[in-house]
Amino acid sequence: MKCLKLKALTEPSAESNPDPNPNGSAVKILTFDLGNGSEVVYIPKFFPFNQAWNWFDYLNNEIPWSRPTIRVFGRSCVQPRDTCYIASPGLPDLIYSGYQPRAYSWDDYAPLKEILDAVHEALPGSSFNSLLLNRYKGGNDCVGWHSDDEKLYGSTPEIASVSFGCEREFFLKKKPSKRSHVSKERGEEPASKRSKKSSHTDQHSFTLKHGSLLVMRGNTQRDWLHSVPKRAKVEATRINLTFRHVV
Template sequence: MSKRTLDAFFKPKTTTPPTKRPKPTPTADNSPPHSTEDITAPDTHPSYPSPIPQLPSHISIALTHGTPAKEPRAINNQPDLDLLYFQPYITRPTANELFKFLRRELPFYRVKYTIKRGGIETEINTPRYTTVFGVDDTSQFTSYRDIKSKNKNEDEDDEDETTNPNENSINSSSNLSLTETTSKTPIRNTKYQYTPRPIPTCLNQLKARVEAATGSRYNSCLVNYYSSGNDSIAFHSDDERFLGASPDIASLSLGGEREFVMKHKPVPPRHTGSTTSLTSTSTSASPSTAGTTLKFPLSSGDMILMRGSTQSNWLHSIPKRKGRSGEAVEGRINITFRRAMVPAGTNNYYRYNVGDGGVWRWDGGRGRWFV
C-alpha cells in the first residue's frame, strides 16, 4: 500500500463537533476553569466531544509525590473477601481539588437502556452521571507516527519524516489510532459497537499512580458522578467474564462522603446425589457469613482495592443516603480502574457508561449540569 493511501487510512475521518462549554466565569469551586499555571495543551481526539485539559501542576505534583497518603489496611477476615483499604489514598485537600477538576473537565452522560423484566421491556435511567475511557487488552491506541514508523521500516525506500517514539504520548492524542495488540494492524471498523476513547492524560497519570500502589495493571477508567444522596448504585458484583477469574478493581472516591456496603452472595444449598448439581464459586462461604453486611465509609481521597475471590463471592453497593443534610447533597465522583481482557468488556463499558445520548457538562459558575 502506498504511503499516501496509508496516511489517508489512518487519519481520523470524522471529528465529533465540539460540545457547548460554559463561558469561563469564576466558579463556585473557587478556582478559575483554567488557572494560569495550566499552559500545556489539552488532549484532543476525534472520539472526545471536546478537548480534555491537563491536570493543574499542583495536583499532578501532589499525586506523584504524595500517594499513597497512607499505607493500606488489608481486610480479609471474612470468607472469600480480599480488600485493601486506603484511608486515604490521596490527601483530602488534593482529592477535593481533583474532584472539582474532573467534574468540570470530563464529558458525562446519563445513560438510558432497556432490559426485559418478567418478559416486559423496561426502560432503565441510570441514577448517576457516568463516563468511560480506555480499551480492552486486545487493542491498543498507537500513535499515527509509530504506525508510519513501522511501515517505514518495512519499506526502507519510502521517504518519510523522522519519527520519535517518545512522542507517543497521550498529549498528542489526536494522533492515536486503534490497532490490534498482537498484530499491530488497524482494527476492523466493526470490532466495537461504540468508539473506544484513549484515557486522557489527567486520568492516565492517576492510573499510573494507582497501578504503582496496587501492583496491578488497568486499561479502563469508569467514572460515576453521584450528584446527591439520592443517586446510588444497587448491590452487584463486577464479576463479568471479560474481567477474568479474579480481577483486581481499584475504586477511588472523591468529593462527598458515602458508604460502601458489601454482603456475601447467597450460597446455594449443597446439592447431593445428582449428576446435574449446580456449580458455584461461592460454596466456600461459612454459614456465619450469611447476612453479614460490611460498611466502609468512603471520604474524599479514600480508595478500596477489591481483589482475588472478592468479585465472585461478594456484592457491593452505594445505597441512597438521606437525613444528614450537607453530606447527603454533596456531589461525589467514583473512579474504578479495571482491566477488560476482551472486546465484550469495551462494548459493555461504553454501552452502559456513554450510550447514545447527549454530553452533560458541569457549569461551576451556576453550580448545575447542562446538556
C-alpha cells in the same frame, strides 16, 4: 430499592504503613480478609486532601458526563448517576444493562493517566486498562447490588476504586449460597434465620472518604455483591473512578 442496614467491618486482618504518598506523609493501608480467597484493601488517605479536591474539580468540570437510559429487569429507566468510560485501544466494547458507552482515550484526558499511575504504583503488579467514572449528584444517585463478574474481567479480577468529594457508604454482602437456593425450593427455614451470628460476617460496610482508594481482589466478585445505596440527607457530589483490567 429497599436498602439493608449492614454491619460494619471494624477489625482489619492486617495494617501497615508503606512508602510515603506524593506529599511525603505515611499512608495507612487496611487489609480485610473476607474469607475463601476474597480480600478488600482500603487506603483512607490515598491522595492528599487538597490534591484530591483539585482532581475533583477537574473531573466535575472537564469529563463529558452522560446519564444514559438503561434496561433493568426488562424495563427502561434513566441510570441514577452520571457516567463516562475510558479504555485502552483494542479492548472489547463495554456493554451493561443494554447500554454501550462510548470509549474515550486516556490521551483525551491526560490527568486521568496521572491518577492511573498513582494507583499502579500503590498496587504492584496491577495493569489496569479501563476506567469507568461515575458521578453521584446527591443522595438519590446510587448503584444497586451487583458484582463485576463479567467474563471480560477474568475469573479473579482486581478492581480499584478511587473516591473524590462527598463521603458515601459502600456495602458488601455475600452472595446466596447454592444451599440457600435449594433450601428455599424445599421450603426449609432460611440459613439467615438458622444462624444469625454467622450472617453478621456476611455483611460489611465502608465509608469511602474523599481521596480514598478501595481495592477488591481475589474471589470478591465471585462470592460478594456490592452497592452504594440512596441516602436522603446527602446533597453533595461524589465522583468515583473504578479501574479494571479487561483481559
